[in-house]
Amino acid sequence: MATAAPPAESPFAKVNRDIIGALWEPDWRYRILILALLAVLGWAGFAWIYQIKTGMGTAGITHPVMWGAYITNFVFWVGIAHSGTLISAILYLLRSGWRTTINRAAEAMTIFAVMTAGLFPLIHLGRVWYFYFLAPYPNQRMLWPNFRSPLIWDFFAISTYFTISLLFWYSGLIPDLASVRDRMMGLRGRMARIKEKIYGALSLGWQGTDSQWKNYRRAYLYMAAIATPLVLSVHSVVSWDFAMAITPGWHSTIFAPYFVAGAIFSGIAMVITLSVPFRWALGLEDYITEYHYDNMAKLLLLTSLIVGYAYLAEYFMAWLSGDPIEWESFRWRAVGAYSGPFFIMVTCNVLIPLLCFWRRIRRSIKAVFVISVFVNIGMWYERFVIIVTSLAHEYAPGAWGLYKPTWVELSITAGSFAWFLLWFMLFAKTLPAISITEVKESIAEGVWSPGDKKEGA
Amino acid sequence: MEARQAMIATYDDIHSLVGAVRSIREQGCEDVTVFGPIMETELEEVLGKPASPVRRYALLGGITGLVCGLALTVWSSYYYPLVVGGKPLASIPAYVVIAFEMTILFAGISALIGMLIHNRMPTFKLHPAHDPRFSEDRFAVRAVCDPGRAAKIEEVLRSYSPGEVRRDR
Numbered sequence: 300m301a302t303a304a305p306p307a308e309s310p311f312a313k314v315n316r317d318i319i320g321a322l323w324e325p326d327w328r329y330r331i332l333i334l335a336l337l338a339v340l341g342w343a344g345f346a347w348i349y350q351i352k353t354g355m356g357t358a359g360i361t362h363p364v365m366w367g368a369y370i371t372n373f374v375f376w377v378g379i380a381h382s383g384t385l386i387s388a389i390l391y392l393l394r395s396g397w398r399t400t401i402n403r404a405a406e407a408m409t410i411f412a413v414m415t416a417g418l419f420p421l422i423h424l425g426r427v428w429y430f431y432f433l434a435p436y437p438n439q440r441m442l443w444p445n446f447r448s449p450l451i452w453d454f455f456a457i458s459t460y461f462t463i464s465l466l467f468w469y470s471g472l473i474p475d476l477a478s479v480r481d482r483m484m485g486l487r488g489r490m491a492r493i494k495e496k497i498y499g500a501l502s503l504g505w506q507g508t509d510s511q512w513k514n515y516r517r518a519y520l521y522m523a524a525i526a527t528p529l530v531l532s533v534h535s536v537v538s539w540d541f542a543m544a545i546t547p548g549w550h551s552t553i554f555a556p557y558f559v560a561g562a563i564f565s566g567i568a569m570v571i572t573l574s575v576p577f578r579w580a581l582g583l584e585d586y587i588t589e590y591h592y593d594n595m596a597k598l599l600l601l602t603s604l605i606v607g608y609a610y611l612a613e614y615f616m617a618w619l620s621g622d623p624i625e626w627e628s629f630r631w632r633a634v635g636a637y638s639g640p641f642f643i644m645v646t647c648n649v650l651i652p653l654l655c656f657w658r659r660i661r662r663s664i665k666a667v668f669v670i671s672v673f674v675n676i677g678m679w680y681e682r683f684v685i686i687v688t689s690l691a692h693e694y695a696p697g698a699w700g701l702y703k704p705t706w707v708e709l710s711i712t713a714g715s716f717a718w719f720l721l722w723f724m725l726f727a728k729t730l731p732a733i734s735i736t737e738v739k740e741s742i743a744e745g746v747w748s749p750g751d752k753k754e755g756a
Numbered sequence: 757m758e759a760r761q762a763m764i765a766t767y768d769d770i771h772s773l774v775g776a777v778r779s780i781r782e783q784g785c786e787d788v789t790v791f792g793p794i795m796e797t798e799l800e801e802v803l804g805k806p807a808s809p810v811r812r813y814a815l816l817g818g819i820t821g822l823v824c825g826l827a828l829t830v831w832s833s834y835y836y837p838l839v840v841g842g843k844p845l846a847s848i849p850a851y852v853v854i855a856f857e858m859t860i861l862f863a864g865i866s867a868l869i870g871m872l873i874h875n876r877m878p879t880f881k882l883h884p885a886h887d888p889r890f891s892e893d894r895f896a897v898r899a900v901c902d903p904g905r906a907a908k909i910e911e912v913l914r915s916y917s918p919g920e921v922r923r924d925r
Binding site for chain 2: 308309311312315325357435437443445446447451452455456459462463466467472474477478480481482484485499503504506507508509510511512513514515516518519521524525526528529532734736739740743744
């Protein structure tokens with residue numbers, strides 16, 4: 300940025316310069332990536348329009364597998380959304396010092412992932428223009444939602460989660476937006492005035508007085524405190540979409556904790572996958588260091604072990620139940636037509652993350668990045684395996700069947716990744732991608748400061 | 757009480773600031789405002805201002821959400837009775853999920869609204885003493901006291917190695 304740095308710059312001023320300086324002025328690689336993402340998104344939009352125009356027959360979902368790639372994507376993206384609020388809220392309450400540099404990006408990821416997930420019920424509906432039938436309001440059609448249905452719980456859970464995550468993220472941004480505004484005050488030019496106005500409006504007139512801070516910190520603490528049970532409830536409710544049905548392979552009490560652990564697992568993996576290129580592109584290597592990846596890898600390992608335990612416990616319970624249908628469903632899941640996805644799921648989610656037991660691997664950013672990519676793949680397949688194998692192999696052999704995604708479903712799946720990344724890229728260049736305030740708090744409290752890799756930790 | 761004197765002193769780090777605030781409060785200066793890029797619990801204690809009222813907003817919002825969630829589900833089940841799966845019209849265990857989500861939603865929104873109301877936000881008008889560096893690396897104390905005490909307070913502020921001290925209106 301144009302402000303000349305004084306010779307002896309204070310640590311706080313350096314934080315402002317580094318983080319705000321990473322905004323705007325994108326280089327050619329950024330522009331090309333945006334164009335590529337728009338192209339993928341455009342193709343997916345075409346596929347969706349084709350599906351709407353031609354009918355749901357263009358998707359591979361049919362009897363008996365009526366939930367396929369779309370619902371897989373829905374559950375996958377809701378899962379991705381879980382790490383943001385976990386890192387922000389739960390680790391805030393636990394006073395974990397390492398969350399400070401990744402919480403902003405993780406929260407942004409949460410919001411964009413919910414925005415992605417929210418598209419899939421609409422795409423899955425087929426006649427998408429009837430989606431307003433879901434809303435509970437008295438109407439002439441005499442329709443009223445059944446509040447006993449897990450699907451309507453899910454509607455409430457996801458919309459609450461989206462709203463609270465958005466407000467939590469935004470309230471975290473307020474002092475940082477004021478920092479951007481104040482930095483623009485020092486610059487000349489018309490663009491600086493426009494930016495000053497925009498960021499000033501977004502910061503709602505924040506000026507950092509003690510009484511403002513006091514109310515702000517209280518509000519933030521309460522938001523964190525209520526977001527904690529919320530984050531645990533949301534994926535529990537998503538899991539009940541399955542567990543409340545009597546389908547073998549779904550109807551299990553382990554589903555809520557199993558899905559919550561899986562969601563945190565996949566969310567942390569996505570934070571790692573995105574933050575590695577992001578810290579490099581924005582030149583923020585001093586802010587997200589080995590210390591942060593070490594801690595994220597530990598969380599990844601813990602949740603991987605929980606997920607691995609849940610896989611085993613499902614088999615054990617199927618065997619212990621003595622129910623031949625339940626057992627057949629699980630046997631077929633491992634060795635039947637979908638043994639490939641099952642194999643990918645177990646390898647990526649249970650075996651590969653075991654590498655994180657080694658400290659040297661946890662502290663190698665490249666290794667953690669590669670592991671996180673495998674986990675992302677594995678978690679997508681986990682959703683697929685749970686949803687599709689259970690439906691394909693229910694009670695009566697006459698009603699068994701197989702499912703294969705069509706090009707429409709695959710295009711829309713690819714489009715969902717483009718949609719998510721596009722939002723994330725726009726975020727990284729317009730808003731402070733690391734919490735300026737929290738980095739300063741870490742420095743002032745001596746917890747951690749930029750560039751510190753905390754070898755001894 | 758006519759024409760009280762305001763003084764502004766800026767500091768580079770929060771520890772000098774805490775010391776300065778503590779000393780001027782001991783000198784009997786009650787009207788103290790602090791500006792800064794961060795806030796610490798220690799500073800809040802030294803300032804000794806009453807607890808934030810935001811807690812009441814969060815509680816009231818949460819209770820409202822709980823009541824609304826239960827009311828929506830139970831009332832609508834009786835208003836438009838449809839027995840589903842032989843379950844009672846007021847299937848409380850199933851409705852708890854919706855009541856819970858509404859509790860969280862209302863509590864979060866009202867905590868934020870409470871914060872905005874008590875912080876007088878949103879606004880476009882910044883405090884006359886506002887300086888862009890207060891969101892960067894400077895902390896400032898604005899102390900308002902009787903003109904008779906001003907010299908003493910200024911001396912105290914100067915003893916904590918401030919960046920600058922100036923008299924304000």
